[in-house]
Amino acid sequence: MPTYAFVTVDVFTDTRFGGNQLAVFPDARGMTDAQMQALAAEFNLSETTFVLPPSDPANTARVRIFNRSAEMPFAGHPNVGTGWVLAQMGRAKDGVLRFEEIAGLVEVTMTQAGARIAAPQALSTGVTFTAAQMAACAGLSSDDIITTNHPPIQATVGVDFVLCEVKPEALSRANPDAAAFRDVADTTEGFSMRLSLHLYAKQPDGTLKVRMFSPLTGTWEDAATGSANATLAAFLLSLSDQDQGAWEVSQGVEMGRPSRLFITAQRGPDGVRATVAGGCVPVLKGEVEL
Structure with missing residues (x-):
């Protein structure tokens, strides 16, 4: 053999x-x-x-x-x-x-x-979701979801995620509900991906804390998700009027596997491109x- x-x-x-x-x-x-x-x-x-x-x-x-x-x-x-x-x-x-x-x-x-x-694709976005839908998936209340900057939204630089901003104090309370994930994925018109939810919270020092849940793919929670964080970098830059941006990201703390990621994004001729390092x-x- x-x-x-x-x-x-x-x-x-x-x-x-x-x-x-x-x-x-x-x-x-x-x-x-x-x-x-x-x-x-x-x-x-x-x-x-x-x-x-x-x-x-x-x-x-x-x-x-x-x-x-x-x-x-x-x-x-x-x-x-x-x-x-x-x-x-x-x-x-x-x-x-x-x-x-x-x-x-x-x-x-x-x-x-x-x-x-360097992520293989420029940023693209797709379906948006309600705060109630993502709160159900994350085991949170709708009040924990921040929608002033954007609704929960499907985004990709090579693989799809739903990006969702939450209040900093809510991030550690998140507890995914697989049935809610399945219901949202199955009932959203034109949505064929196996829902992966990337929650992020902005910190006072400018860093980001994140958690990523993908129970429908067998990953209840991920300790460090480079593709999701690269997507987040590109998306955050797209919301601003800046030409480039950089962030330090903390992930995996709640799992006992602390991770540090360094993400950047920059505008280019074909859109917003992103990198992730660690x-x-x-x-x-x-x-x-x-």
């Missing part, structure tokens, strides 16, 4: 057993789609990545990202972590890697602590026979 090496890393942290866990298979040649999905379910992490040769030799690799139940077009911490792992193997050229993914080409730039990724720490390595 063929044997495949894997490593795990904690992403968006400088401390082992913090941040968001990721499993990486640096050479997944020969694996079937079903095997990749089965391994992602077996690891039971928010995502697992599988590295394949690129279609274009100018790029570093083709990277496939699976959560517990499906393949994803793009995700943040899997790209940061996979980039860090491949860089340790000497595969970065001048500190840069380029990954082919379903959502497009993802550029990963190595940093002193870890890596920074550290990586190696944890485990091993082999799987298939």
Whole structure:
């Protein structure tokens, strides 16, 4: 039986057993789609990545990202972590890697602590929701949802999230209700994604605290969601008259896996683009026979 090496890393942290866990298979040649999905379910992490040769030799690799139940077009911490792992193997050229993914080409730039990724798409927005709908999903009251700046809204820079601002004191009280998630996803016309809710609260010092819930994909709560926070950066900039912006984000505290993410956004010729950066720490390595 063929044997495949894997490593795990904690992403968006400088401390082992913090941040968001990721499993990486640096050479997944020969694996079937079903095997990749089965391994992602077996690891039971928010995502697992599988590295394949690129279609274009100018790029570093083709990277496939699976959560517990499906393949994803793009995700943040899997790209940061996979980039860090491949860089340790000497595969970065001048500190840069380029990954082919379903959502497009993802550029990963190595940093002193870890890596920074550029989201593959400019910001786009879609369906809006009521405060009552998102309050039900988050186990909060409608009064906890802030709608003065925007309603809860579907947004993406490569993978969809619903962005929802909440009062700072409400964030720690959030407790997702899977039935409410399913009801909103099933009854919103033209809405086909499996609802992932990204709650954020602005802090007096200008930083952001966030929590991300996606129970319909098997991720009750995520410790650090790079793609959601990149989307948030792009969306916040779009609400302003500025040309660029930067924020520090805290996530995963309520889970006991504190994470720090650094997000930026800038206006460009095709719209608002975003990046997300953070550290990586190696944890485990091993082999799987298939």
